Amino acid sequence: MLDHSAISPIGNAMRKDLNIVFKISERCNLKCDYCYFFFGGDETWKKHPPLVSREVVQDLGAFVARAARDEQLELIHLIFHGGEPLLMSKPRFTEMCETLRGYENGFQFSFALQTNGVLVDEGWIDIFERYRVTAGVSLDGPPVVNDLHRLDFKGRSSYDATVAGLRLLQQAATQGRVSAPGLLCVINPFADGAKVYRHFVDDLGVKHMSFLTPDYTWDSIVGEPVIRGVERFLLAALRAWLADKNPKIQVRVFSELLAAMVDQRAMELVQTYRDDYRNIISVSSNGDLGPEDTLRTLDPRFASMGLNVESNDLRDLFESGAWREQADAVTIRPEKCKTCDWWKLCKAGRPVNRYSRAAGFSNHSLYCSGLKDLYAEIGAFLVRNGTPLAELALRLAS
Numbered sequence: 325m326l327d328h329s330a331i332s333p334i335g336n337a338m339r340k341d342l343n344i345v346f347k348i349s350e351r352c353n354l355k356c357d358y359c360y361f362f363f364g365g366d367e368t369w370k371k372h373p374p375l376v377s378r379e380v381v382q383d384l385g386a387f388v389a390r391a392a393r394d395e396q397l398e399l400i401h402l403i404f405h406g407g408e409p410l411l412m413s414k415p416r417f418t419e420m421c422e423t424l425r426g427y428e429n430g431f432q433f434s435f436a437l438q439t440n441g442v443l444v445d446e447g448w449i450d451i452f453e454r455y456r457v458t459a460g461v462s463l464d465g466p467p468v469v470n471d472l473h474r475l476d477f478k479g480r481s482s483y484d485a486t487v488a489g490l491r492l493l494q495q496a497a498t499q500g501r502v503s504a505p506g507l508l509c510v511i512n513p514f515a516d517g518a519k520v521y522r523h524f525v526d527d528l529g530v531k532h533m534s535f536l537t538p539d540y541t542w543d544s545i546v547g548e549p550v551i552r553g554v555e556r557f558l559l560a561a562l563r564a565w566l567a568d569k570n571p572k573i574q575v576r577v578f579s580e581l582l583a584a585m586v587d588q589r590a591m592e593l594v595q596t597y598r599d600d601y602r603n604i605i606s607v608s609s610n611g612d613l614g615p616e617d618t619l620r621t622l623d624p625r626f627a628s629m630g631l632n633v634e635s636n637d638l639r640d641l642f643e644s645g646a647w648r649e650q651a652d653a654v655t656i657r658p659e660k661c662k663t664c665d666w667w668k669l670c671k672a673g674r675p676v677n678r679y680s681r682a683a684g685f686s687n688h689s690l691y692c693s694g695l696k697d698l699y700a701e702i703g704a705f706l707v708r709n710g711t712p713l714a715e716l717a718l719r720l721a722s
């Protein structure tokens with residue numbers, strides 16, 4: 325067990341930042357059937373207000389100011405999340421940003437937002453420009469892939485509306501008003517990862533993206549074809565990205581691995597993130613505190629921890645039992661991972677993908693064999709392009 329009392333809750337001396345996923349809207353204008361938030365089994369959202377109140381925004385500002393003072397935090401990455409965050413009205417969103425900025429004292433907020441893009445318009449872009457909000461858009465691929473899951477409440481495609489929002493953001497980015505929007509794609513196991521990647525790059529002109537493995541656990545009733553399909557998608561997308569050899573195109577899930585294999589500092593950074601999930605917390609629309617958002621669906625003990633920004637401090641969260649359980653997960657080296665050459669990079673993958681009711685976080689990743697292929701492919705690419713094998717082996721040595 326990790327001795328939590330001996331270290332800062334932020335865990336790593338390199339760390340002066342904290343990520344907060346802030347559920348400003350717990351309702352959505354789409355009905356994507358794979359959505360962990362609404363259909364993942366945790367129904368606490370039904371008891372939460374659809375939109376965050378002014379009081380909770382103030383409580384969060386005060387909570388962050390206390391956390392920054394107590395834990396010497398300098399940068400708070402606040403990710404406006406949902407549901408769909410743009411269901412909040414523009415005046416309320418503006419007021420929220422003003423309120424939060426008013427708490428900056430010895431620390432700074434950076435604002436980001438994850439949206440399905442449908443409601444993005446010029447008015448929103450003005451707000452993003454004024455408050456330096458970086459927007460990420462969720463899209464799963466061309467219509468034939470995206471519309472398998474990402475539909476509205478009447479079962480209609482969301483593709484055109486999402487792409488229209490993306491285009492507005494891209495246009496504003498070329499004018500220097502906002503940051504270029506990135507795409508977040510949930511992997512469809514039956515889609516071709518290379519085609520999805522090409523669609524994003526060639527048809528939509530996107531330069532930043534990431535691919536997310538579906539939030540399955542070892543208890544999910546999904547067969548081998550689904551798991552193998554996810555792995556195949558990742559490998560195909562990776563090969564397409566490597567073939568481009570274009571450093572301006574960043575696929576986060578691949579770029580950070582490649583960087584870690586060639587650069588010691590990047591390796592340390594990846595390890596820090598893998599090692600320390602205490603760097604990501606979530607705040608519900610009613611102010612309740614919790615762990616990284618996808619973990620809420622695993623068990624009620626992660627969804628309702630009985631802690632709230634109004635009356636608790638960051639340390640209360642880090643000292644709670646459920647929090648310690650998920651934080652300790654990173655210290656467990658599952659049996660299968662004990663002899664794995666990729667351990668330092670992988671650390672058994674995303675927590676949600678290694679969880680089971682029976683063994684908690686003690687399992688290797690559900691996508692283990694695909695992850696190994698991914699790491700090996702990147703390693704082989706580097707060696708082919710001049711990285712000495714011995715140097716790579718040394719960096720990966722545990």
Ligand code: SF4
Nearest residue numbers: 661664670672689692
């Ligand atoms: S690739 Fe598999 S065995 Fe290796 S560390 Fe990751 S989950 Fe464990």
